[in-house]
Amino acid sequence: MRHYKSYITMALAAFTLFFVSCSDEYMENMNTDPSKADTIDPNAQLTTAQLHTYGDLEVSETYRSYIYAFNQQLMGCWNTTNYGGRYTLDLNEMGHIWQNYYLKNIKDLTDAQARTTDDEEKVNINAAVRIYRVYLMSHLTDIYGDVPYFEAGRGFIDGKFTPRYDTQEEIYNDFFVELDAAVTAFDGTKDRITGDVIYSGDINKWKKFANSLRLRYAMRISDVNPQKAQEEFEKALAADGGIIASGADDALIPYLDIAFDFGGESYSDYRRNALSQRLYGNDPRNNPSFICSTFYNQLFNTGDPRFYAIIRFYFDQIMSTTSTEGRIDITEEVLAKNMAHPRDPGAFFYEPWPEAYESDLIKELQESNPAIEKISMDT
Template identity: 30%
Template sequence: MRKIVTIILFFAIGLAGCEKGLSDLNVNTTSPTSLDPVLLLNQAVINTSFPVKSLVFDIGVVQQMVTPNGGVLAGANFNQDSRDVTTQPLWTAYYQSVIKNTHDAVVRSKSNTARSNMYNMARIFQAYVYMILTDEYGDIPYTQGGAGYSDQIILPAYDAQQDIYPKIIQELTDASAALSTSATIETGDVLYGGDVAKWKKFANSLLLRAGMRLSKVDPTKAQATVQAAVTAGVITSNADNAYIRHDANFTQPIGSTLNGSEAANFYLTKPFVDQLKNTGDPRLQAIAIRYVGAASGAGQTVAVGSTDPTKQIGMPIGYDNGSIVAKAQADGLASFYDYSQADRRRILKISSPVFLVTAAQTNLLLAEASFRGWITGGTAGQYFSNGIKAHMDQMAAYDPNCAVAATDRDNYVAANPLPAGDELEQINIQYWIASFLNGPEAFANFRRSGFPALTPNPYGQPNNPDVPNGTFIRRLTYPTSELSVNTKNVNAAIARQGADKLSTRIWWDKP
């Protein structure tokens, strides 16, 4: 009996020994239990590069580039609401890949006093992306927009744009002021390497932009916001530009599209080419190429490509791939493939940068603010010239062969001073040019200012249910996913804002 007891006791002791540490086997020692918020911010930044949707809608609405082809490319060229194909990607990309990350970066760093700069940088960038979203759609999920993970809010309520803008302005003001060189410098940041001075200028330039958005709907608030931004310090040098870098592995979205399957489908428009050509603007040579005599996409070869400004011919607005054939012949071209394009081997190569906020744009907004009498310390004419110079100098960042010679730049500026009696139009025409390839900003400022004075795209009018005769697309429509899943909240926004149509004006967009 003693032998049996001894064996049982030995077995029990052995079993206990085996169980000791057994729970540790269920712990994954290689899986992170926390995520550095700078990684979340960086992921947000790199996912902000404007998706192809911007080419199909924003850039088309402001008549800088257009395609005569429909299908998945239908949008601004046909005044067509193609929400499932082209409008949803911006909403989805920004909420899922940008706002989700900035929100989580804010939540993770908010209570960490050692990461106060991280917290405020994330707030600033989130405010920037929310400004794009509300400018594109109007009322959007803002207060609850990124709270799916942190607060388990999967069907967020929509905020009215009238309520969103004051909150964005406050976020930018507070976060900029809170940034400090005495706090931890977030050197891992991909936008500015944690440079506090540059982040402050970025925030204040966004504040200036937000203030100018209100120029029609609330001039008093607009002026106060602009003055605060200028006092705090904005971007006036290209050295402080906010832009996203790309390479062969992380490619520029629009550049990738136009160097791939859609290479022969998008063309510079007649209004854009004529503006540059008629004023002797050296940026035309930096931007455009025409494959002279091309009868097909295969005919667009390097051998026939010309960047000579005198040979550039823009594609007219309002034609499809049937009617454009006769128009091209009437213009003396071999086919519509013979119209000018943005050069995909220079300005739209796959490694070209995406500019978010620039010295050119900021100087031109300062020119308008100065003309309105909202700021002092510089003349509207000087800011105007500085803005043009900054954009011409910026061209070299796309490719060395896009560079504008200093002599050509200075000669153009000298020949094109800010004209008395036509200030607002000329300032905003230059803003239109300086925002080339930044579709959301070009679209927003066109609606705000009313310039350039483009002729509405006539395609499908006067019986187009989406865009009435003689009008422009004024916003993007909500994606079908929101209408079918977040029905109650999106319908409340529609009831407040107006019909979910391309022609419905958002809050700050006043006639």
Template identity: 40%
Template sequence: MKRTTLSIILIGISIITSCNKFDNINIDPTRSSNLDPALQLTNVQLRYSGDLEINEKIHLCITMPLVQQVGGIWSNRWGQMYIYNRLYLSSLWDNSYNKDVTDIVSAVERSSNNPLMSNLNAVCRIMKVYEFARMTDLYGDIPYTEAGLAYSKGITHPKFDRQEDIYNHFFEELTAAAAQLDPSKDVVRGDQFYNGNIAAWKKFANSLRLRYAMRLVKVNPEKAKAEAKSAYDAGVFTSNADICLIHHEDVQNSYSDSRGNGLSAAFVQSEVLPRVNNTFIEQFRLTNDPRMSHFFRYYIDIINRPFDRIDITDQVREKIGYNGVKPTDYVWDEQLAPLDITLPNGTAIKATSNDQKVQLANFLIRNNAPFFHMTFAEVELLLAEASIRWNVNWGGTAAEHYANGIRAACEQLSLYPTGPKIETALINNFIQSNRLVPGSEIELINKQLWIALLMNGTEAFANWRRTGFPVLTPSLTGESTTKVIPRRLEYPINESEQNRANVEVAIKALGPNGDTWTNRVWWDK
């Protein structure tokens, strides 16, 4: 995709959405009558991975620690140690419904039934599904058909749709929107994912359909198989060139600036950066994964200058191997004896206990790190799982898709600025040494998805819930407010207060445990 001057776009959005006090009094003063849906699309795409508030709360604080990829700092405690925080659980809802949901619903409305915006409308419909999927996967039943319609239709207390109905509509929308896309029609402007590439958007729609089909393997395997087959037949990703990603600018995000990578900003704003969870490290160690030395590095932190951290990996690794934090520990809990280290400038120092706990490498958390919305690696690993579950051959055997998925996941790292290019021989050896084992195929496939989805905590969390892999031991401490790993987010208090009747219906549908973060969404039953 092209790199756009995001600051200019954001300024444009601000200007267009401003309300002119001299406008005709018959025009709704809360809603622009001529807002360009292309700019709304741009804004929604940028905020999805650029919004600091959302990405800090749902990725860094909750989902990445929940699936035991990172941990150890105060901000990780909510997900790592299951410490209840209603404000954090509400963050996605509170910051999406009144912004991104409203924008994308409006963009679909404004571009519909307009022959000059046919492709734009189709892209917005796909983006709308993608936006709502994140919401329903985390919360369960949510406002969907009536959401975002306060301005256009005056609906201020939207009903909650059942997740099953929402998913059925996802499949219909993705199918229809992909069919609507036509390269002979309008050029899609402002698209931050594919720069208006119609063929790429078709593949993205079909690949999303595959992802959401596989969500249903527990609750409705027949529907899952049928939708997955239809998605594959329509044309999914076939190489890393198809990856859906957004390139962020090399700026440090704030809570009002979405140009940089929001998750990166969340990582580097801490005086102490998150450490890697030993559960995650063990997967790399047991399989002799060639990505290990690239992902995990030992650094001496420099407060407020995260990218000036001093890399001491080689010396520490030689003495203690790879060591992160235990699932139950803060970084300061396990105190290790100081190590004698010589810095690159020749200065001899003592590496402290904190210095001896690995962190994610700089290239993963750069301000301009891309955010991978969906990858070829994920598609191939999902197809590998489908092959095992249903004894099908959709373009290859399970072993072939599995190998393709691992290779793609290794090679996609080179798409990061300063990211590594792993040698083909090393990847080949890794694949040969980690073949599928009869009876354990689904576990092995989804452990690789666990790795491939690093830096996309919500998807890693969703995939863990739908498959149960990797098998995680709850990280219980004296601070934990539950004894099991949470499986959803709770509805916000303000929604319960302002939309009480509809919320009560949704809570009743959740079953005996009600609106708790240990309850399960429909497809996770």
């Protein structure tokens, strides 16, 4: 009888192990989404980070509410003037770039870098994500100062859920190390960078981008550490690949030529340049975005050729936020009549309300085309 009980106990134990094993396998299969990949291509992670950089409308809100206003480039829009224009502290508005970069871009790039490190067949994508991570981290430290850098984005990789804050000096010093190492690592005989929406995988242009960033960061530290700034500047000029010397090598993302409609998908639609929307005009949700008088006068008084590319005046028949249909350019007339009304620092778009005038050009067009609505011009 004792032996019989032993056999029953052994059988039950075996059955239990089998059942647990089957249950674990069953639960694992049940909890695995067959439509999701087990791994992600680091090239896709680079693409995502690139498009998020300026295609994310929430990121552009920090530029609108603070950066453009602090720099006195834009003024007038309620958010722009109320926050940056009047130095109002609001952690939510100030935190858009922090949240988006760390939770999206830095996490993606750090993961892509970690998974391609020491992989001899992926040296080029590794170098590219290192360069782009430096570029985005420069935004974070320039805006916020001391920030997580060395341990940022490593929560999943090695459990760094509360990354250490590094000093801006430490961060900038590592920029030079990373950019130098990335340029050296590029190898034209190895992997092709796919999904790169800036340079289409051209490693020669990536080298120029990295070296040019090195020049920029050297100039950024020239006041606090002039000796190191000069050393890094000279090293960047002599580095393999050269620097950006023409517009053909500019780091540009060819976004689609469409405007945000401020609908439900606007914030997650990265097909268009979100920053450009701040210069688009006709934004009924946020009130007009005016050029700040500081920026306006600097460009106009110095004859800067960018003035006419950035600052223009239009008569809009339709007032659409998604189309320029029916838009008539009256820039020359507005300037000739001295009717431009840039906003002074700290002023809202209605302080004072811009003086209206009747446009001679619109009058002529109305005579030849009665369909043009007869309203006085408001610049």
